[in-house]
Amino acid sequence: MSILENLNIEQRKAAERVEGPLLILAGAGSGKTRTVTFRIAHMVLEKGISPYKILAVTFTNKAAREMKERVEGLIGEEAKRVMVSTFHSFGVRLLRMYGSKLGYDSNFNIYDADDQKRLVKNIMKDIGITDKNTTPARVVSAISKLKEEGITPEEYAADSRGFLESYRTVSAVYSKYNVALKNNNAMDFSDILVNTNKLMDDLEIREKIQERYQYIMVDEYQDTNKIQYEIVNKIAAKYENLCVVGDEDQSIYGFRGANIQNILDFEKDYPNAFVIKLEQNYRSTENILEAANHVIKNNESSRGKNLWTDKKGGQPISIIEAKDGREEAYFILQEINALKNQGYNYKDLTILYRTNAQSRAFEELFIKFGIAHKIFGGMQFYQRAEIKDIIAYMNVINNPKDSLSLMRILNVPKRKIGPATINKFREYAEANEMSLFEALGHTDDIKLGPALKITITEFYNGMMSLMEEAEYMPVSEIFTEILTTFRYKSYLEGIGDDRVEERLENVEELRNSITEREKNAEDLTLGEYLENISLVSATDDMEESKDYIKLMTIHNSKGLEFPVVFIAGMEDEVFPSQKADFDTGQLEEERRLCYVAITRAEKTLYICHANERFVYGQSQYRSRSRFLEEIPPHLLESKTKIEKPVQKKKPSASKGVENFNPFKKKVVGSADLNLPYSVNDRVTHKKFGLGIVRNANEKTVEVEFTAGKKKFLTAAIDKFIQKA
Ligand SMILES: Nc1ncnc2c1ncn2[C@@H]1O[C@H](COP(=O)(O)OP(=O)(O)OP(=O)(O)O)[C@@H](O)[C@H]1O
Ligand SMILES: [Mg+2]
Numbered sequence: 001m002s003i004l005e006n007l008n009i010e011q012r013k014a015a016e017r018v019e020g021p022l023l024i025l026a027g028a029g030s031g032k033t034r035t036v037t038f039r040i041a042h043m044v045l046e047k048g049i050s051p052y053k054i055l056a057v058t059f060t061n062k063a064a065r066e067m068k069e070r071v072e073g074l075i076g077e078e079a080k081r082v083m084v085s086t087f088h089s090f091g092v093r094l095l096r097m098y099g100s101k102l103g104y105d106s107n108f109n110i111y112d113a114d115d116q117k118r119l120v121k122n123i124m125k126d127i128g129i130t131d132k133n134t135t136p137a138r139v140v141s142a143i144s145k146l147k148e149e150g151i152t153p154e155e156y157a158a159d160s161r162g163f164l165e166s167y168r169t170v171s172a173v174y175s176k177y178n179v180a181l182k183n184n185n186a187m188d189f190s191d192i193l194v195n196t197n198k199l200m201d202d203l204e205i206r207e208k209i210q211e212r213y214q215y216i217m218v219d220e221y222q223d224t225n226k227i228q229y230e231i232v233n234k235i236a237a238k239y240e241n242l243c244v245v246g247d248e249d250q251s252i253y254g255f256r257g258a259n260i261q262n263i264l265d266f267e268k269d270y271p272n273a274f275v276i277k278l279e280q281n282y283r284s285t286e287n288i289l290e291a292a293n294h295v296i297k298n299n300e301s302s303r304g305k306n307l308w309t310d311k312k313g314g315q316p317i318s319i320i321e322a323k324d325g326r327e328e329a330y331f332i333l334q335e336i337n338a339l340k341n342q343g344y345n346y347k348d349l350t351i352l353y354r355t356n357a358q359s360r361a362f363e364e365l366f367i368k369f370g371i372a373h374k375i376f377g378g379m380q381f382y383q384r385a386e387i388k389d390i391i392a393y394m395n396v397i398n399n400p401k402d403s404l405s406l407m408r409i410l411n412v413p414k415r416k417i418g419p420a421t422i423n424k425f426r427e428y429a430e431a432n433e434m435s436l437f438e439a440l441g442h443t444d445d446i447k448l449g450p451a452l453k454i455t456i457t458e459f460y461n462g463m464m465s466l467m468e469e470a471e472y473m474p475v476s477e478i479f480t481e482i483l484t485t486f487r488y489k490s491y492l493e494g495i496g497d498d499r500v501e502e503r504l505e506n507v508e509e510l511r512n513s514i515t516e517r518e519k520n521a522e523d524l525t526l527g528e529y530l531e532n533i534s535l536v537s538a539t540d541d542m543e544e545s546k547d548y549i550k551l552m553t554i555h556n557s558k559g560l561e562f563p564v565v566f567i568a569g570m571e572d573e574v575f576p577s578q579k580a581d582f583d584t585g586q587l588e589e590e591r592r593l594c595y596v597a598i599t600r601a602e603k604t605l606y607i608c609h610a611n612e613r614f615v616y617g618q619s620q621y622r623s624r625s626r627f628l629e630e631i632p633p634h635l636l637e638s639k640t641k642i643e644k645p646v647q648k649k650k651p652s653a654s655k656g657v658e659n660f661n662p663f664k665k666k667v668v669g670s671a672d673l674n675l676p677y678s679v680n681d682r683v684t685h686k687k688f689g690l691g692i693v694r695n696a697n698e699k700t701v702e703v704e705f706t707a708g709k710k711k712f713l714t715a716a717i718d719k720f721i722q723k724a
Contacts, residue, residue, distance in 0.1 A: 002042070002046060003045060003074060004042055004046075007035060007038055008278075008280060010276055010277070010278050010280075011034070011038070011278060013276055014039065014276040014278075015035055016042070018039070018043050018047055018215065018241065020240060020241065020274060021243075021272060021274070022243040022273065022276065023243075023245075023263075023266045023267065023273050023274070024245040024246075024276045024278065025246065025247065025248070025275060026247060026278035026279070027278075027279075027599075028249075028283070028284075028292065028595070028599035029283030029284055029289075029307075030280060030307065031278055032246070032278065033219055035245070036243070037067050037070045037074075038074070040067075040082055040084075040217070041079075044079070044082070045075045049215060051079065052212070053213060053214045054215045054216075054217075055085075055090070055215070055217070055235070056083065056084045056217045057086065057216070057218045057219065058084065058086055059086065059558060060086065060537055060539055060558075060559070061086060061089070061536070061537055061539075061540050062537075063086075067084050068080075068082070071084070083213065087196075087231070088189065088192050088193070088535055090196070091196035094196055095108070095195055095199070101202055102198060104182075104187070104195075105399070105401070107398055107399045107527050108186055109185065109186045109187075109530065110186065110189070110534035110535070111186050111189075111404070112189075112383075112534060115188075115404060115405075116188050117136045117137055117140055118136075118404060118408075119177060119181070120173055123173050123177055123180065124169075124173060127172060127173075131165050131166065131168075131169045133166055139173050143173070143174050143177060144188070144190045146174065147188075148190050148225055148257045153171070153175035154175070156171055156174060157171045180403075180404075183403070183435070184399075185399050185402065186401075186404070193227040193231070197230050200230070209235055210235055210239065214239045214241055215239075215241045216232065216236050216242045217242075217243045217245065218243070218244045218245065218246075219245045220246055220558065221244035221266075222251040222258070222260055223246070223250075223251055224258065224262050224263075229262045240270065242270070244263065244266055246263045248264060248303060249299070249592055249595050251263075251589070252555060252558065252592050252593045252596055253555070254585075254589050255589075264303075277305070279307055280307075280308060280309065281308065281309045283561050283599070284309060284599060284603075285309065285311045285312075285314025285602075285603060286312050286313055287317060287635050288314060288598060288602075288605050289307055289308075289599070290632075290635055291317055291631045291632075291635050293305075294631055295591060295594055295595055295631060296591065296592070296594075315603065315605075316636060317635055317636050318604075319608075319636050319637065319638045320606055320607070320608040321608075321611070321624075321638070322609070322611070323610065324610050324611070324612040324613065325358075325610050325613055325614065327610065328568060329568075330365065331608070331639075332351065332362070332566050332568065332606070333365055333366070333369070335606065336349060344563070344564065346372050346373070346547045346549045347544065347547045348562065348563040349564045349566070350549070350552070350557070351550070351551045351565075352551075352553070352557055352566065352568070352597050353551075353553060353554070354553065354577060356378040358568060358569050359378060368676055370722075370723055372549065373551060374549070374551070376539050376550065376552040377552055378538075382533055386506050386507055387510055389408065389488070390482060390483075390507065391533070392409045393409055393486070394475075394482070394526060394529075394530055396463060397526065398526050398527050398530055400437040400467065401437070403436040406436050406437055407422060413488060413490070413491030414491070415459065416452065416455065421452060425446065428446055437460075437463070440459070443460075462486065466482065475517075475518060475524055475525075475526055475529045476511065476514045476515050478526055479510070479511060488507075489507065492504055492507070501712070502720075505686075505720060514529070517532065538552065538556045554593050555593070557600050562602065563604065564602075564605075564606075565597070565604070566608060567605070567607050567608065569608070569613075570607045570608060570627065571610065571623065571624055572622065572623050574613065575627070576590035576626070676718070677696045677714075677717065678696055679693055679694065680693060683724050684723075685705065686720075688705035688706070688707050689705060689707075690706075690724060691703040691704055691721070694709065697714070700714060701713075701714055701717055701721075
């Protein structure tokens, strides 16, 4: 029996056709990703194609991991040799091998948005730009856009629009920014793609890559940008064994340069392409699917599809109308409780929203009631200052040319190395054509006070010996060495504000995550580790088995599916966002986003909206989203107004929400307080173990552990302790 018995006829046709250009164009939940997965397995197991020759490109790390695991489940160990990867990881891999052709050392570092901003800020300061109308963040996004459109600094400078101040600013920074990256032996995210594409223009390398990856598959092709498109098509040019998979109705990354035309023009690019349409949706009930179809058919960009499902009928879509955002979150929480009573687990439930900021209301409520949840995206762990500090140490150890990271840590912990001193070294480095780090080794040539000279030499020697050790030390050891050599923890403790404990916890969390990664990847090198964490994305650490409610933006939910979905904030000017007001292109993109959101749901879908929202501290009236009006009323069911509960007695976190009343004013200082913990509650702490709450008020919670009493700030308590 063929492995392809697990596919329907159309899917099987697609999977069987392994030679030549192939387009799988099909709506949500029709098994596109599944088809790719089985296609790979079929190629290796039943067609005898070497796994080594196969490249499958996915949109996220999570998707890559899952595809690899599934293929492994089907064909075993051989699957490990298939290259399943995102564009960025794939690019980095090639650039580590061939980047020297473009003037990079193989240990280049990868800069994230925060690094980019800092670099731009430094450059603006260096060249004395006083443009008040722009910010480093805006300059960064302008530069990224230019890079991905393939416009060089020179071309941009020659551009006639240069008379506007903001253009002049971008133009002045752009070339300096590129030079700085190169000098630092670093690439930003756009560079990874741009440089990978450049590699493909080297005949020798291109031929090598073409020979190596003779079979290419790209999932979510509708969201590729110009450069990704070029990379894929250059590799595929020789054998033309290119299978692209996607849905024009799910192109939602236009703001990052995704070009829907890439998928729509595939048949023009490859006139001999074979096209497969999948029409059975396996994910959702008929009601959900019908709602999605009704919304998307309003888009000019949609080619129209006949998706059907054999999951006839299904529950109507529940509409929840709330007074304001707070009430919306509360109503959703009540529904969650009801679903829980019906036997659902938290892990079946997902809340989707248009922007990350909308997660706040839910987070606050869930923390208050001890409801297990996890927010994907938003402020990332690796963006926290203390984490960035330690990573900056690692970056310099891995790549001493990385002056941006070096400048971050030269005076962290405080060593009295001020900007004037740093400038002396920068000038010396420039004059002598060496890196800033190298210059630190030349303290004799630079005018310095004796104390400063000792400090800098100490720092330099400390780093030098770590660089030597890093060759053979596990990453977790390097981490420990950094903390001890540079007394980083004492520095954090010395800051002395109310976030000290939190920062120390974060550092420990970083240690745990390193150890965790080492468990999964033996002989993890510092370079590999840094690469992994530079390429993290929002959904990487989603674990299907963990029982928590998932919260994320619709963008991050792409390709995923969940039994129960709540779409929150379904109001005009939230979703579709204001940007769509006067721009039909934007409106269509928002509508595609709505289509993606609806089609994530398997069984139950809630659409929620509030009549009032706070925007910049002001309450504004909101009407329900026009997308909601596009769903035929017979598919909808208004949730009868949920009874506003009366608060009878002091609420207790462990008992859920039945007796919590968000509409009643808080009476501070009375027994009526909605505190997350009360006296005698049993709690656990990662480090101190089991404890008992001895005192709890609005500001602090005091817990007795075997190790003694500890105080925590009530506002931040969930970061430290949990109910036992
Ligand atoms: N032939 C099939 N038999 C059984 N289940 C299937 C079949 N095809 C797809 N499915 C299931 O349907 C669901 C949706 O499949 P998949 O995620 O591959 O769809 P998709 O087209 O990639 O969706 P999206 O457009 O959201 O990325 C999955 O749970 C998948 O296992
Ligand atoms: Mg998919």
